Structure formats: structure tokens, C-alpha cells
Amino acid sequence: xxxxxxxxxxxxxxxxxxxxxxxxxxxxxxxxxxxxxxxxxxxxxxxxxxxxxxxxxxxxxxxxxxxxxxxxxxxxxxxxxxxxxxxxxxxxxxxxxxxxxxxxxxxxxxxxxxxxxxxxxxxxxxxxxxxxxxxxxxxxxxxxxxxxxxxxxxxxxxxxxxxxxxxxxxxxxxxxxxxxxxxxxxxxxxxxxxxxxxxxxxxxxxxxxxxxxxxxxx
Numbered sequence: 001x002x003x004x005x006x007x008x009x010x011x012x013x014x015x016x017x018x019x020x021x022x023x024x025x026x027x028x029x030x031x032x033x034x035x036x037x038x039x040x041x042x043x044x045x046x047x048x049x050x051x052x053x054x055x056x057x058x059x060x061x062x063x064x065x066x067x068x069x070x071x072x073x074x075x076x077x078x079x080x081x082x083x084x085x086x087x088x089x090x091x092x093x094x095x096x097x098x099x100x101x102x103x104x105x106x107x108x109x110x111x112x113x114x115x116x117x118x119x120x121x122x123x124x125x126x127x128x129x130x131x132x133x134x135x136x137x138x139x140x141x142x143x144x145x146x147x148x149x150x151x152x153x154x155x156x157x158x159x160x161x162x163x164x165x166x167x168x169x170x171x172x173x174x175x176x177x178x179x180x181x182x183x184x185x186x187x188x189x190x191x192x193x194x195x196x197x198x199x200x201x202x203x204x205x206x207x208x209x210x211x212x213x214x215x216x217x218x
Contacts, residue, residue: 022046024078026054027085031109033076036101043075043098050075050143052204053172054082056197064088067138070162072123072155073145074098077105083141084110084118091132093123126154135164143172149179152186159209160190169209170196 022045023032036044057064065087071080072093080092094102103120110118123132140162145155159169169191173180184207187193191209198205 022076024051024054026058026082029085029109031078031081033078033105033109034101035076040098040101043073043094044101046076046078047144048199048202049172049174049204050078052197052199052202053141053143053170053206054079055199056170056172056206057082057086060197064139068136069139069141070132070137072125072140072142072158074102074120075143077102077109077120079141079143080118081106081109083139084114088117088139090118091137092118092120095124096122123158124154125151125158129158129161132162134161135167137162137164137167140167140169142170144174146171146173146180146183149182152183155183156186156190159187163191163211165211167210170206171209172204172206174203175205 018035018037020035021032022035023030024046025031033046035046056062064083067088068091069080069083069088070091070093071083074080074092074094075098077092080090084090092102092106099120099122106118106120107115121131140159146152163169175181184193187207187209190211192212193207193209196206196208
């Protein structure tokens, strides 16, 4: 699941997280997502990192049409839904406990002709990776999935399994703690990593990673 820290009493932001619904406009469609803070916690609300990455995909000149995409730690499904609306074939993943909630948002926000292009599937990082063909995806997407240090090794293992030499990883996140820098250093040890976008209004970074020569540019 996409896990991020949360502080009670954070004003408007806290009220938005506790709202049962969140609405956004992407790919010329209104996307209305169910949220379930009380039932599923931080994995079932929309965080800024997902919104920023959706906007980047829509306006950043990345052509997703007929590309194979997998989203990790999908939570509410916003990012995977937007990728599907932009023409991709998307595997939208999270842990088992979130799948029913995730599936309901995906089905409610995709027109019937696009639903076959989006598959919701269980994926716990580092587990049962044989259920996913190695190196079969053009893009791997993740929004606010770098948080729990004890998951870093499994997340890296999962990324290595999913990626070919041509696969592009796009990760959006806030850099909150020293452990976030630690993950980026670990990622840089296995992939070439570049910061490709920073949204100062939301303090969200987007990193692009690919196999190949490693760069010390973080």
C-alpha cells in the first residue's frame, strides 16, 4: 500500500483526507474517488504525490498510448485510472486488503470500453513475483510509496524484477526524512536516477529511473 505519515489537526488537509469522496479532473474527465480513512487508513485517501504525477503524465509529453504500465501501491487508484484514460494498458496493484476498495474506484471511473485495459491485481513487494512477467512493462509508476524503511529491500527487488533495460520508472514523493534519501541512494545503486520535476506548491518531487549506467545526480 502507499503509506505516508499523517498528523492529526492539519486543518483543511486533514478534513480532505477524512472526506468520503475526492474529485479531480484529468484526461478531460471528472474522476470521483471513494476514500476510506477510517476503514483502510492512509492507503485509502488521495495524496498530493499522486495528483502531481497524474498532472505530469497528462502534460509532460509522455505518450502512454498502448504502452504497458504497472502501478505499485495504488491506494485509491487515481494514478492507474489516469494512465488508463491516457491510453495505457495498466496493471493496478496493491496488497490484498485494499483490492476490493481499489477495484470499486477503478470500475466506477473508467468507461466500459476502457475497463478491459485496466487490471487490478494483488502485489506485495518481494512476494510471488512470478505472477508478473519479468521485464514486461514499459512504465512502472509509484506515488508516495517510499516511506517504510523495512520495505525498501522488497521494493527494490520488485522494481528489478519488473524492469527491462527499456522500462521507465516514475516515482513521485515528498522528501520528509533521512530514510527517504536512503532509499534514493539505494535506488541509485541499481538504476540511473534523475529528478525530472518538482512541484514547489505541493513540495513533491518526481524521479525517473532506468537500468543502465548509474548517475550520481541526486
